[in-house]
Amino acid sequence: MxxxxxxxxxxxxxxxxxxxxxxxxxxxxxxLGYLGGAFSTHPAFLQGLRDLGYVEGQNIVIxxxxxxxxxxxxPDLAAELVRLKVDIIVTQSTPAAxxxxxxxxxxPIVMATGGDAVGSGLVASLAHPGGNxxxxxxxxxxxxxxxxxxxxxxxxxxxxVAYLANPAIVPEMIGLKNLESVAPSLAxxxxxxxxxxxxxxxxxxxxxxxxxxxxAIFTQNQSTIPYRHQIVSLxxxxxxxxxxxxxxxxxxxxxxxxxxxxSDLYRRAAYYVDKILKGAKPAELxxxxxxxxxxxxxxxxxxxxxxxxxxxxxARADKVIR
Numbered sequence: 320m321x322x323x324x325x326x327x328x329x330x331x332x333x334x335x336x337x338x339x340x341x342x343x344x345x346x347x348x349x350x351l352g353y354l355g356g357a358f359s360t361h362p363a364f365l366q367g368l369r370d371l372g373y374v375e376g377q378n379i380v381i382x383x384x385x386x387x388x389x390x391x392x393x394p395d396l397a398a399e400l401v402r403l404k405v406d407i408i409v410t411q412s413t414p415a416a417x418x419x420x421x422x423x424x425x426x427p428i429v430m431a432t433g434g435d436a437v438g439s440g441l442v443a444s445l446a447h448p449g450g451n452x453x454x455x456x457x458x459x460x461x462x463x464x465x466x467x468x469x470x471x472x473x474x475x476x477x478x479x480v481a482y483l484a485n486p487a488i489v490p491e492m493i494g495l496k497n498l499e500s501v502a503p504s505l506a507x508x509x510x511x512x513x514x515x516x517x518x519x520x521x522x523x524x525x526x527x528x529x530x531x532x533x534x535a536i537f538t539q540n541q542s543t544i545p546y547r548h549q550i551v552s553l554x555x556x557x558x559x560x561x562x563x564x565x566x567x568x569x570x571x572x573x574x575x576x577x578x579x580x581x582s583d584l585y586r587r588a589a590y591y592v593d594k595i596l597k598g599a600k601p602a603e604l605x606x607x608x609x610x611x612x613x614x615x616x617x618x619x620x621x622x623x624x625x626x627x628x629x630x631x632x633x634a635r636a637d638k639v640i641r
Contacts, residue, residue, distance in 0.1 A: 348378060348379065348380055349373075349378075349379050349380070349406050349407075349596050350379075350380045350381075350382065350403070350404070350405045350406050351379065351380070351381045351382065351405055351406065351407050351408075351409055351592065352381075352382050352384065352400030352401075352403065352405035352407070352408040352409065352426075353381055353382065353383045353384065353408075353409045353411070354384050354385075354393065354396055354397055354400060354408055354409070354410050354411065354415045354418065354419055355383075355384070355385045355386065355410070355411030355412065355415060355541065356385070356386045356388065356390055356393065356411060356412045356414055356415055356540060356541050356542030357385060357386075357387070357388065357411065357541045357542055357544050357545055358385050358387050358388075358545055359385065360383065360411070360585075361411075361431070361581060361582070361585040362585075363581070363582040363583075363584075363585035363586050364409070364431060364585040364586070364588055364589055366586065366589075367585060367586035367587070367588065367589025367590065368589045368592065368593075370586070370589070371589055371590070371593045373589075373592075373593070382400060382403055382405055384396035384397075384399060384400060386415075386542060387545070388516075388517075388542045388543070388545050388546065389542075390414045390487075390488075390542055393414055393415055393417075393418035394418045394421060394422065396418070397415075397418040397419045397421070397422035397423075398422050400419075400422070401422045401423045401426060405426065406426070406427070406595075406596065407426065407427045407428070407429060407592055407595055407596070408423070408426055408427070408428045408429070409428075409429045409431055409588060409592065410428060410429070410430050410431060410433070410454075411431055411432060411541055412432060412433070412540040412541050412542065413430075413433050413434045413435075413436075413439050413441070413488065413489065413490050413540060414488060414540060414542070416428060416430045416433055416436075416439075416441050416452065416454075417439065417440075417441065417489075419452075420441060420450075420451075420452060423451070424450070424451060425451060426451065427451050427452075427453075427595045427600075427601045428451055428452040428453075428454070428601065429452075429453060429454040429588055429591045429592055429595070429601075430452065430453070430454030430455055430456070430588075430606070431454060431455060431584060431585050431588035432455060432457050432541070432579075432581065432584055432585075433454060433455065433456050433457060433490075433606075434456070434457055434489075434490025434491075434493070434494075434540075435456070435489070435490050435493050436448075436452075436454075436456050436606050438489065438490070438493045439489045439490055439493075440489075442606055445605060445606040445608065446605050446606075447602070447603075447605070448601060448602055448604070448605070448606055449602050450601070450602055451601050451602070452601055453591060453601040453602075453604040453605070453606055454588060454591055454606060454607075455584045455587055455588060455591075455606070455607050455608075455609070456606050456607070456608050456609070457578070457579050457584065457609060462538075462564070462577065462578055462579075462612075463494050463497045463498045463501075463536065463538065464497060464498070464501045465577060466536055466538070466562045466564070466577050466578075467480065467498060467501060467502065467505060467507065467536065467562075468505065469562065469575065469577055469614070469632065470534050470536065470560065470562045470575070471505050471507065472629060472631075472632050473534075473560060473574075473575070473626065473628055473629065473632055474533055474534045474560050474626070476533055477507065477532075477533035477534045477560075478506060478507060478508060478533065479507070479508050479510055479530065479531055479532045479533055480498075480502070480507050480508070480509055480510070480532060480533065480534050480535060480536060481509075481510045481511075481512045481527035481530070481532040481534070481535040481536070481559075482494070482495055482498055482509050482510070482511050482512065482535070482536050483512050483514050483523055483524075483527070483535055483536070483537040483539070483561075484511070484512075484513070484514065484537075484538065484539060485513070485514060485515050485516075485539055485540075486513050486515065487515060488539070488540060490540075491538070491539065491540075494538055495509070495511060498536070510527060510530050510532050512524075512526055512527045512535075514537075514539065514543075517546055517549065520546070520549060520550060520553055521553060524553045524554070524556075524557050524559065525557070527557075527559070528557050528559065532559070533560075534559065534560040534561065534562070535554070535559055535560070535561045535562070536561070536562045536564075537550065537561055537562070537563050537564065537568070538563070538564030538565075538578075539564070541565070543565075544565060544567050544568075547565075547567050547568045547571040547573070548571050548572070550568065550573075551568060551571050551572040551573045551620075552572075554573065554574070555572070555620065555623060555624060558624045558625065559624070560574050560575075560624065560626055561573060561574055561575075562574070562575045562576070562577060563575065563576045563578075564576070564577075564578050565578065565581075566578065566581065566613060566615055569615040569616075569617050569640065570615075570640070572617060572619070572620055573617060573620065574616070574617055574620045574621060574624070574626070575614075575615065575616050575617070576613065576614070576615040577612070577613070577614045577615075578612065578613065579609040579611065579612055579613075580609065580611035580612065580613050583609065583610070583611045584609060587607060591604060613637045613638065614635060614636050614637050614638075615636060615637065615638045615639075615640065616628055616632070616633060616636045616638075616639050616640070617640040618639055618640060618641050619640060619641065620640075
């Protein structure tokens with residue numbers, strides 16, 4: 320082979336190797352906005368992106384905005400992301416999704432977790448969302464019936480059960496109606512106790528106990544996770560059996576949790592991001608309902624408040640904290 324031909328081959332090879340890198344540099348790196356009510360994202364979301372080939376800081380950029388438990392800050396944070404002209408906004412809760420929807424009618428919004436998306440007015444229907452929102456529903460309100468049934472099995476004497484919730488959050492109020500509809504079949508009366516923020520925690524628990532409740536259900540959104548230790552401590556102080564809607568509370572010392580597998584939802588949220596970046600329209604991507612659920616019992620807490628978990632209930636738990 321002549322030196323001239325050899326040189327041409329080498330040049331062609333170098334050019335071929337360089338083209339993808341140059342093309343990637345010339346191409347736009349996707350920019351996501353991540354809007355949450357708590358303090359951080361779920362690691363499963365980032366892992367889901369990595370599984371699909373997206374590495375933060377390399378071929379995707381993520382702008383994080385967290386309300387740190389102050390839901391009233393969500394509208395301003397959503398507006399910031401819109402001004403940054405992000406390609407997609409990923410939301411961490413129903414209030415975050417509502418704030419994002421008000422901030423933009425055009426930027427695609429992916430709900431990583433959301434309660435009743437239809438009842439909250441976020442989408443027209445699960446099968447045909449319409450508009451610029453899609454993603455995952457936690458079915459948080461529909462799960463309350465099962466939570467009440469489990470709580471009744473653990474505390475058979477429970478004829479009065481408190482529902483600790485934020486009246487300003489639509490899915491929480493839908494959850495209250497759901498509980499009230501199934502409570503009579505279990506011979507239970509639901510007592511609503513408003514908890515809009517940390518300042519209400521102590522009074523809500525004390526008021527519920529004064530009302531003579533035997534147990535409680537707490538399913539508030541992720542903005543309350545930063546306060547889980549405070550809430551769990553109040554339940555222990557009042558020796559009140561509480562069923563939680565987030566696994567973080569059981570891990571922090573709460574008695575029981577029943578709900579969706581959050582890791583699975585966040586991984587699926589990454590799938591939605593990938594679909595939209597590849598050209599899919601949110602209006603045409605059905606909102607998915609969860610398929611994986613978990614039941615966690617904290618035996619240490621049960622012992623602390625003098626409660627014995629029936630063997631048949633214990634056998635159904637996916638995880639037992641001893």
